[in-house]
Amino acid sequence: MSEHQAYSFFESVERSFDKAAKFTQWDLGILEQIKACNSVYRMRFPIKRDDGTIEVMEAYRVQHSQHKSPCKGGIRFSDEVNQDEVMALAALMTYKCAIVNVPFGGGKGGIKINPRNYSVYELEKITRRYTSELVKKNFIGPGIDVPAPDYGTGEREMAWIVDTYASLKPGEIDAAGCVTGKPVTQGGVRGRKEATGLGVFFGIREVCNMPDVMEKQGLPLGIAGKRVVVQGLGNVGYHSAKFFRESGAIVVGLAEFEGAIYNPEGLNEEEVFQHRKKTGSILNFPGAGNLAKNTDALELECDILIPAALENVINGENAPRIKAKIVGEAANGPCTPEADDIFAQKGILCVPDMYLNAGGVTVSYFEWLKNLSHVRYGRMEKRFTENLNTHILSQIEELTGKQVSDGERKFIMHGPEEQDLVHSGLEETMITATREIMEIWKSNPAIPDMRTAAYVNAINKVATSYSELGIFP
Numbered sequence: 001m002s003e004h005q006a007y008s009f010f011e012s013v014e015r016s017f018d019k020a021a022k023f024t025q026w027d028l029g030i031l032e033q034i035k036a037c038n039s040v041y042r043m044r045f046p047i048k049r050d051d052g053t054i055e056v057m058e059a060y061r062v063q064h065s066q067h068k069s070p071c072k073g074g075i076r077f078s079d080e081v082n083q084d085e086v087m088a089l090a091a092l093m094t095y096k097c098a099i100v101n102v103p104f105g106g107g108k109g110g111i112k113i114n115p116r117n118y119s120v121y122e123l124e125k126i127t128r129r130y131t132s133e134l135v136k137k138n139f140i141g142p143g144i145d146v147p148a149p150d151y152g153t154g155e156r157e158m159a160w161i162v163d164t165y166a167s168l169k170p171g172e173i174d175a176a177g178c179v180t181g182k183p184v185t186q187g188g189v190r191g192r193k194e195a196t197g198l199g200v201f202f203g204i205r206e207v208c209n210m211p212d213v214m215e216k217q218g219l220p221l222g223i224a225g226k227r228v229v230v231q232g233l234g235n236v237g238y239h240s241a242k243f244f245r246e247s248g249a250i251v252v253g254l255a256e257f258e259g260a261i262y263n264p265e266g267l268n269e270e271e272v273f274q275h276r277k278k279t280g281s282i283l284n285f286p287g288a289g290n291l292a293k294n295t296d297a298l299e300l301e302c303d304i305l306i307p308a309a310l311e312n313v314i315n316g317e318n319a320p321r322i323k324a325k326i327v328g329e330a331a332n333g334p335c336t337p338e339a340d341d342i343f344a345q346k347g348i349l350c351v352p353d354m355y356l357n358a359g360g361v362t363v364s365y366f367e368w369l370k371n372l373s374h375v376r377y378g379r380m381e382k383r384f385t386e387n388l389n390t391h392i393l394s395q396i397e398e399l400t401g402k403q404v405s406d407g408e409r410k411f412i413m414h415g416p417e418e419q420d421l422v423h424s425g426l427e428e429t430m431i432t433a434t435r436e437i438m439e440i441w442k443s444n445p446a447i448p449d450m451r452t453a454a455y456v457n458a459i460n461k462v463a464t465s466y467s468e469l470g471i472f473p
C-alpha cells in the first residue's frame with residue numbers, strides 16, 4: 001500500500017462497489033454475496049532453479065464469483081502479487097464480465113515472481129507445476145475456471161497450461177477450453193492478442209463520438225487529432241497506441257518503467273518498441289525528449305491519458321497534476337478512489353477499467369466458444385457470403401449497365417474471416433457497453449462518475465442472475 005492510499009486494493013474495489021450499491025435497490029444480503037470472494041486458493045510449491053537451488057513459489061488462484069460458470073480471469077507473474085491484489089483483480093473480473101455480457105464468474109491468478117529473473121526453462125516448470133496444482137484442487141477446467149494472460153504472461157504460458165492440463169485429463173474433448181489467450185496453433189482465436197488494446201480504442205472512440213460528453217470535456221468530436229499519452233508498452237499499451245495512431249490520433253507520449261518519452265509531433269509505437277528492443281530502453285528515441293520517471297508521463301499535457309501498466313499509478317498525490325481531459329483505464333485499477341474524487345472536482349472524465357479493458361475477456365469468450373464448438377469462426381459462412389455477394393454484384397451491374405470499381409468489388413465480395421468476426425463482435429460489445437453505462441449515468445444525475453455508473457450496471461446484472469437462480473438455501 002502506498003502512503004497515499006489508506007486502504008488495500010481489494011478494499012478500494014469494495015469502496016467503489018459500496019458507492020454504487022446506494023444507487024441500486026437490492027437487499028443487503030445479495031449485495032454482500034456479490035461483494036465477497038467465494039474461494040481463495042493459496043499455494044506454495046518448490047522449483048529447482050537452473051543452478052540446482054530449490055526455491056519455494058508463492059501463488060494464488062481466486063474465484064470471486066460463481067453465479068455463472070466457469071470463472072474467468074488472467075494469471076499474472078509479478079513481484080507485487082499478493083492475496084489482496086489477486087482478490088481485487090478477481091472481483092473486477094466479476095463486474096467486467098457482467099458489463100460486457102460475457103457469461104462467466106470472476107477469477108484471477110498470480111505467481112509472485114519477476115519473470116525477467118527466470119530462464120524460459122524455469123518459467124515453463126513454474127507454469128506447469130502451477131497448472132497441476134490447479135488440476136489437483138479442481139481449480140481449472142473448461143466448465144470450472146478458465147485462466148488467460150495478464151501482466152507478465154502471454155501466449156507461451158497459455159500453451160504450457162493447456163498442454164499440462166490436456167496431458168493430465170486424457171480424453172477430455174473440450175480440454176482446449178481450459179485456458180484462453182493460447183497461440184492460434186494451440187486452439188487460440190485470431191484477434192485475441194490485440195483484443196484488449198482494440199477494446200480500449202473502441203470504448204474511447206464511442207465516448208469521443210458522444211456530442212454531449214465531448215461538449216462537457218471541451219473537446220471536438222471524434223478521435224482524429226486528439227493527443228494521447230500511453231503508460232506501458234506491453235501488449236495492451238502497444239495495441240492501444242497502435243489503434244489510436246491508425247485512427248488519426250497523435251500519440252505524444254509513451255512510458256515504460258525506465259522512463260518516458262515525449263514528442264508533440266507524434267510517436268510510432270512500433271518504432272519505439274524496436275528502439276527499446278535494440279537499446280534496452282525507451283529513452284533517447286530519435287526526435288523525442290526524455291522524461292526521467294515513467295510517472296512523469298501521466299502529468300503530460302494531452303487530451304487522452306491511457307494508463308496501461310499496473311494498479312494505483314494515479315492516486316491522491318499526483319491526481320491534482322493530471323492535465324488530460326479523459327483518462328482511459330486500460331490497466332486494472334490504475335486510479336485510486338482518491339484520484340476519482342479529484343477527477344470529479346476537476347471535471348476529468350475517467351473511463352473505468354472494468355469495462356474499458358474488457359476487450360481481452362470478450363475475445364477470450366469467443367476463443368472459449370470456438371474451443372467448445374471445435375470449429376473455426378468463418379468456416380461455415382465465408383464462401384457462402386462471397387458467392388452471394390458476387391451474385392448481388394453481377395445483378396447490380398447487369399441492371400444498371402455500370403461496372404463496380406475493382407477496389408469496391410474486392411471489399412463488397414469479401415466473406416468474413418475469423419479475425420473479421422472477432423473484431424466486429426468486439427466492436428459491437430464495446431459500443432453496447434459504453435452506451436448502457438452512459439444511459440445509467442444520465443438517468444441519475446446523483447451518480448458522481450462513470451465508474452459508479454459501470455458498477456451500478458454490473459451490480460444489477462449480477463444480482464439479477466442471483467435472484468433468477470434462486471440459489472439461496
Ligand code: GLU
Binds near residue numbers: 075147148151362364
Ligand atoms: N487478464 C485480462 C483481464 O484482466 C483477460 C482475462 C481473460 O481473458 O480471461 O481482463
